[in-house]
Amino acid sequence: MRAICDNVAADDLAERYVLGQLSPAEQEAYERHYFECDRCFGDLRSLQAIHAALQQHPRAARSRKDEPRQWLWRGWAIAGAVAASLVVVVLLRQFEAPERVVDRGAPPAAVSPVTPAPVAMPEEPPAESRADGAAVPSTAKAGAPSRRAELLAKLARVQPPRFSPSVLRGMTDEATAAFQQGMKFYVAGDFGAAAPLLRNAARLDPGRPDIAFFLAASELLSGDATAAAGEFNRTIEMGDTPFLEEAHYYLAKAHLKLGDVGEARRELTLVKDLQGSLQGDADAILKQLEGVDTSL
Numbered sequence: 001m002r003a004i005c006d007n008v009a010a011d012d013l014a015e016r017y018v019l020g021q022l023s024p025a026e027q028e029a030y031e032r033h034y035f036e037c038d039r040c041f042g043d044l045r046s047l048q049a050i051h052a053a054l055q056q057h058p059r060a061a062r063s064r065k066d067e068p069r070q071w072l073w074r075g076w077a078i079a080g081a082v083a084a085s086l087v088v089v090v091l092l093r094q095f096e097a098p099e100r101v102v103d104r105g106a107p108p109a110a111v112s113p114v115t116p117a118p119v120a121m122p123e124e125p126p127a128e129s130r131a132d133g134a135a136v137p138s139t140a141k142a143g144a145p146s147r148r149a150e151l152l153a154k155l156a157r158v159q160p161p162r163f164s165p166s167v168l169r170g171m172t173d174e175a176t177a178a179f180q181q182g183m184k185f186y187v188a189g190d191f192g193a194a195a196p197l198l199r200n201a202a203r204l205d206p207g208r209p210d211i212a213f214f215l216a217a218s219e220l221l222s223g224d225a226t227a228a229a230g231e232f233n234r235t236i237e238m239g240d241t242p243f244l245e246e247a248h249y250y251l252a253k254a255h256l257k258l259g260d261v262g263e264a265r266r267e268l269t270l271v272k273d274l275q276g277s278l279q280g281d282a283d284a285i286l287k288q289l290e291g292v293d294t295s296l
Contacts (some may be wrong), residue, residue: 175205
């Protein structure tokens with residue numbers, strides 16, 4: 001393993017991977033390695049963060065003539081400058097007047113190794129007031145979403161499905177290794193980073209319902225309801241698996257995000273028919289959807 005890591009460093013594979021300069025064969029071999037190697041995976045994540053920082057600083061971005069290693073050093077310089085700026089901000093805040101200090105509450109609780117970080121939900125918009133002092137509902141503002149859209153957005157909110165690492169016991173194949181790497185990001189609440197890794201795991205083993213389900217959940221939680229719906233349907237097509245009820249339930253959530261009330265109702269009815277742990281939640285949503293027009 002150490003020899004492979006040395007080759008990765010000598011050939012600038014991580015830098016070239018982030019820049020999209022690897023051949024298909026090189027990319028596949030490198031991905032296969034970093035799925036198994038925490039050291040190279042950590043190095044890759046650092047480079048991806050640097051690349052993201054460079055995108056925010058176009059003047060400092062590398063030219064096409066730069067070699068990967070030159071780009072890396074340039075990125076570290078920018079990252080160092082950003083870090084130094086943060087230190088200055090922290091020091092200045094220590095000298096703020098007491099009345100300007102805002103109480104932001106207790107620090108967030110540590111994330112369980114099997115429970116994803118909570119997803120922040122949008123706050124309710126504040127109401128405005130008329131000249132006579134009467135409150136004006138926020139939906140009355142110009143360009144505000146309709147009551148139907150607001151209701152669907154509320155009902156479409158999701159909490160990340162719980163993941164149990166026990167499903168990985170005894171598995172050592174390539175798809176499982178890729179799945180495990182993706183789930184590291186999932187349980188940390190980074191669903192955008194989890195999705196491509198889980199997509200690769202699904203490509204390696206398209207018949208695994210756990211991979212399909214958590215890929216769908218990651219797509220949904222990262223904002224791609226259409227892709228999520230496709231993966232939830234694929235999970236359902238695998239038949240009576242431990243993920244069947246949840247797949248129907250979260251597929252309904254995806255349809256609500258897409259504004260398809262009819263399909264959402266159909267999936268929620270199927271959840272009720274399964275009479276599992278989500279039966280009550282499905283029934284509550286169906287009651288709130290009563291009277292909502294399905295044709296819009």
